[in-house]
Amino acid sequence: MMKKDFKLSDIPKRNPYQVPEGYFDRLPMQVMERTSAREQAGWLPNLWQPLRLAMAPLLLLLLVFVGVYYYSAFTEQDKVLVNLAAVPDTEIMNYLSTYATLETTDFAELNTLREQELPAEVLNISAQTAEEELEYYHLNTLDY
């Protein structure tokens, strides 16, 4: 029990705690190990902290941009596949007969074709046979 007129100066001043034996001999080495480990940790931790903080949203933005770009590219590709697959054969035939006009380069190719020995059945093909051929290739199921 403490006295009623107790003063702090009545208690002998001493450090009541202890450390494990040899602790202060080992501590400098442990600190040096931590500092050298930090030195070898690479360039990023040593970067000026505000710079690291500024880099973080930029990197995030870049990741989002790349993600959106690839996502939209794949979606466009799918759309093209779906749309082409949905076009009926007759419309493709109409398109080819209306818009697929011959150009000078095609004539140039025709000259080279003329020099080749093409089978007679290919050159003398009738319109009906051509349509039958198209039907045979099942345009609806072709992949592009």
Added chain:
Amino acid sequence: MEDKELLEKFARPESRNMAFNQLVRKYQEKVYWHIRKMVIDHDDADDLTQEVFVKVWKNLDNFRQDAQLYTWIYRIATNECLSFLSSKKRKFFLPLNDVTAELMEKVESSPELAGDEVQKKLQKAILRLPEKQRLVFNMKYFDELKYEEMSEILGTSVGALKASYHIAVKKIEEFLKQD
């Protein structure tokens, strides 16, 4: 080795490690005991002491020599202690009283204090002080720092520190009378 010489050697790459090793040897006990009295547990004090010196290593190039090296290191140690105690409260969503109770439990079960009831009561009375007042009390009573040095470390006026220490002593004497 004088601080000035240590700093000069630290600035030269070829003697940097040697100078830092000597700096740690020179200040390790003061830093450790300052921290240990605040966090009580040896493992926590050990971890924080190492962290303090790692920060000293990282920032020593920026140290302005208009302050004393000793008070600068002491300030880093003080900030580490306060951050540690705050993070402990945040981590476990503990109110201040629960952290104090945890530290008191460590004092109570400490084998170093077994059999010394007066010291145990004194340590528990000190733990009942608010954190910053406890810092002021430890720095004045145990470390015997000058108020001017404490003012530099804590960024508080000498007058406020004197008043804080005086109140801390009165509170401790009251706590001891109650027990």
